[in-house]
Amino acid sequence: MDGGAMTDSPHILSDRPTEDADDPAADGFHDFWADAVADEIEARDPTDPIVIKGGVSPSGVAHLGNVNEIMRGHFVAEVLRERGHEVRQVFTSDDKDPLRKLPRKLADADGEIVGLGDVDAGALGRNLGKPYTAIPDPFGERESYAAHFAALLRADADRLDVPIEMVSNTALYADGAFDEAIHTVLSDLDGVRDTLGAYQNKVDDEYVPFNPVCAECGTITETVTAVDPAAGTVEYACTDLEVGDDVIEGCGHEGTATFREGKLPWRLEWPAQWDVLDIDFEPFGKDHAEGSWPSGVDLARTVFDTEPPVPMVYEWFTLGGETLSSSAGNVVTVPELLEILEVEVVRYFFALHPKRGRDLDIQRIDQLVDRFDRFERAYFGEVDNAELTRFAERAYPFVVGPSLDRPADADPADRIRLPYTFAAVLGMVEDPALREQLARDEGHIGDDAPEWAVREALGRVERARTWAERTDNEYNYRLQTTLPDVDLDDDVAAALDDLADVVAAGTDGEAIQAAMYDTARDHDVEVSDFFEAGYRLFFDQPQGPRLGEFLGDLEREYVVSRLRREA
RNA sequence: GGGCCGGUAGCUCAGUUAGGGAGAGCGACGGACUCUUAACCCGUCGGUCGCGUGUUCAAAUCGCGCCCGGCCCGCCA
Numbered sequence: 001m002d003g004g005a006m007t008d009s010p011h012i013l014s015d016r017p018t019e020d021a022d023d024p025a026a027d028g029f030h031d032f033w034a035d036a037v038a039d040e041i042e043a044r045d046p047t048d049p050i051v052i053k054g055g056v057s058p059s060g061v062a063h064l065g066n067v068n069e070i071m072r073g074h075f076v077a078e079v080l081r082e083r084g085h086e087v088r089q090v091f092t093s094d095d096k097d098p099l100r101k102l103p104r105k106l107a108d109a110d111g112e113i114v115g116l117g118d119v120d121a122g123a124l125g126r127n128l129g130k131p132y133t134a135i136p137d138p139f140g141e142r143e144s145y146a147a148h149f150a151a152l153l154r155a156d157a158d159r160l161d162v163p164i165e166m167v168s169n170t171a172l173y174a175d176g177a178f179d180e181a182i183h184t185v186l187s188d189l190d191g192v193r194d195t196l197g198a199y200q201n202k203v204d205d206e207y208v209p210f211n212p213v214c215a216e217c218g219t220i221t222e223t224v225t226a227v228d229p230a231a232g233t234v235e236y237a238c239t240d241l242e243v244g245d246d247v248i249e250g251c252g253h254e255g256t257a258t259f260r261e262g263k264l265p266w267r268l269e270w271p272a273q274w275d276v277l278d279i280d281f282e283p284f285g286k287d288h289a290e291g292s293w294p295s296g297v298d299l300a301r302t303v304f305d306t307e308p309p310v311p312m313v314y315e316w317f318t319l320g321g322e323t324l325s326s327s328a329g330n331v332v333t334v335p336e337l338l339e340i341l342e343v344e345v346v347r348y349f350f351a352l353h354p355k356r357g358r359d360l361d362i363q364r365i366d367q368l369v370d371r372f373d374r375f376e377r378a379y380f381g382e383v384d385n386a387e388l389t390r391f392a393e394r395a396y397p398f399v400v401g402p403s404l405d406r407p408a409d410a411d412p413a414d415r416i417r418l419p420y421t422f423a424a425v426l427g428m429v430e431d432p433a434l435r436e437q438l439a440r441d442e443g444h445i446g447d448d449a450p451e452w453a454v455r456e457a458l459g460r461v462e463r464a465r466t467w468a469e470r471t472d473n474e475y476n477y478r479l480q481t482t483l484p485d486v487d488l489d490d491d492v493a494a495a496l497d498d499l500a501d502v503v504a505a506g507t508d509g510e511a512i513q514a515a516m517y518d519t520a521r522d523h524d525v526e527v528s529d530f531f532e533a534g535y536r537l538f539f540d541q542p543q544g545p546r547l548g549e550f551l552g553d554l555e556r557e558y559v560v561s562r563l564r565r566e567a
Numbered sequence: 568g569g570g571c572c573g574g575u576a577g578c579u580c581a582g583u584u585a586g587g588g589a590g591a592g593c594g595a596c597g598g599a600c601u602c603u604u605a606a607c608c609c610g611u612c613g614g615u616c617g618c619g620u621g622u623u624c625a626a627a628u629c630g631c632g633c634c635c636g637g638c639c640c641g642c643c644a
Binding site: 009010011013014030036055056057059094097098100199200201202242243244265266267269270285286287288289290291292313315316323352353355356357358359361364366367368370371373374383385387388391419421422423424425426438442443444474475510511513514515516517518527528531532535543544545546547548549550 | 570571572573574578581582584592602603604605606636637641642644
């Protein structure tokens with residue numbers, strides 16, 4: 001390592017800023033981390049378009065962890081665009097990698113997670129060791145497994161309003177984009193071995209960093225017997241491929257491959273991508289921070305004669321306190337999340353500081369929404385907290401994104417957010433008009449609320465409803481449209497009849513609530529038993545929301561006949 | 568074992584880059600609403616800022632040592 005090593009740490013959001021009086025971009029504190037990253041990029045004085053990269057190897061499921069690669073880069077891209085730069089955000093699908101083992105779970109085209117039993121698993125098993133782009137789509141829809149997976153990521157980016165350019169690694173090889181890089185590597189084998197050997201023990205005097213695809217069986221091979229950089233070819237033997245404890249058998253074929261008929265190993269492929277795609281910035285997970293990043297930096301400079309991009313390490317997050325694991329089923333996809341959260345809430349989650357380990361807890365997703373709502377209120381100057389307000393003023397415009405469907409003359413400050421758990425309560429009734437009425441009665445929607453704001457506010461109800469159902473939590477009650485099957489004591493039944501009379505006479509929710517207590521006492525019924533009877537009649541459950549006021553908002557005929565057990 | 572990154576209230580987190588008030592929401596508890604029944608309102612409780620130590624008039628924040636967790640240091644990505 002030379003003197004530049006100090007600045008090669010990928011932890012640019014943790015390190016103390018380097019003192020550099022000549023650097024006009026290093027202008028100190030930022031409330032939004034993406035600004036600090038953008039400073040680093042601008043300090044390199046890059047030429048437009050600035051290119052931001054993310055990348056992922058096709059696995060079975062595009063889960064929310066992969067979204068880090070998309071969203072972290074996106075916020076930086078947007079900040080740079082605001083500063084007047086042209087920015088491209090590319091996303092490489094590292095799809096020339098071989099399928100090394102069968103995934104336990106797959107996501108279908110809609111993002112729904114399915115097991116291997118639901119697809120043609122045998123087709124996958126027969127293709128172990130082959131590039132993802134050479135394996136049929138298990139769902140039979142796209143041209144390959146890789147294409148299927150890339151389409152999932154593309155769809156997720158679209159759903160999150162992030163414009164990305166998908167780049168197939170296989171296509172880059174096929175088009176010859178890597179030809180020069182491979183030529184460079186194979187022309188200086190000693191140099192590459194020296195550099196890479198400092199990071200990887202497997203690199204010895206025999207090591208050739210190029211993996212041809214066997215012309216006979218199509219698997220990726222690791223045994224190169226001769227190289228001819230000038231001719232642009234290598235000689236190889238299709239030997240066994242060790243994958244963890246397993247072995248993918250080679251066919252024994254010996255042949256010649258061009259640079260377009262193979263791939264670089266990851267440690268070299270990554271810096272080669274930086275060079276070929278002219279990457280200025282790349283966020284990556286902490287697993288890369290101490291492994292491939294330092295070696296990539298070194299290889300970029302010593303082998304490819306290029307400067308590595310500005311890095312940024314993000315912490316992984318957990319789901320319900322556990323690490324994400326598609327095989328263990330502990331994953332959540334973007335489509336799933338968007339069934340319970342507005343897009344802006346998901347984007348907000350990724351606008352939070354990348355260096356913080358975070359837990360996404362579906363059971364208590366209302367907490368995340370509450371925090372978003374507060375963040376939004378801070379943007380509109382409604383929260384007495386200077387720090388939060390500074391962060392919100394900077395980050396909120398990037399978080400809400402372009403997706404809001406509002407009239408041109410809408411004042412964003414007029415937006416309405418129903419508290420998420422209240423929205424879940426409204427989700428107990430199905431009728432949209434009744435939902436709105438309840439929200440108005442509770443004062444969440446004012447008389448002068450614009451139509452678009454009401455529509456947006458009520459959009460949360462269905463999401464909260466889905467959440468309640470999916471987690472089967474204390475909001476998962478459903479107003480019963482038909483009379484549930486309930487056994488009632490005679491005195492409870494008599495009390496219900498009395499209560500029905502009170503409601504029939506016309507009274508408001510508060511009075512109904514009061515009448516419930518009075519009626520119960522009149523009939524010598526335990527108050528709790530009486531409430532339970534009410535909950536069973538209306539929700540087919542022993543508990544529920546504050547009942548009297550809830551009933552007061554429902555249609556009177558319906559309430560009366562239900563209390564009388566008539567319908 | 569070595570390196571890197573984290574550790575702030577029961578939970579989720581802000582604050583750490585530039586040293587000066589320890590904070591928010593939720594939960595819990597209590598109250599209010601003629602009313603033990605979950606939405607809304609008011610209030611209270613709740614933290615040795617992982618531990619120790621040093622520097623400083625002053626440390627969650629800076630230095631050093633340690634503890635705990637994650638990642639990397641094999642392969643692969």
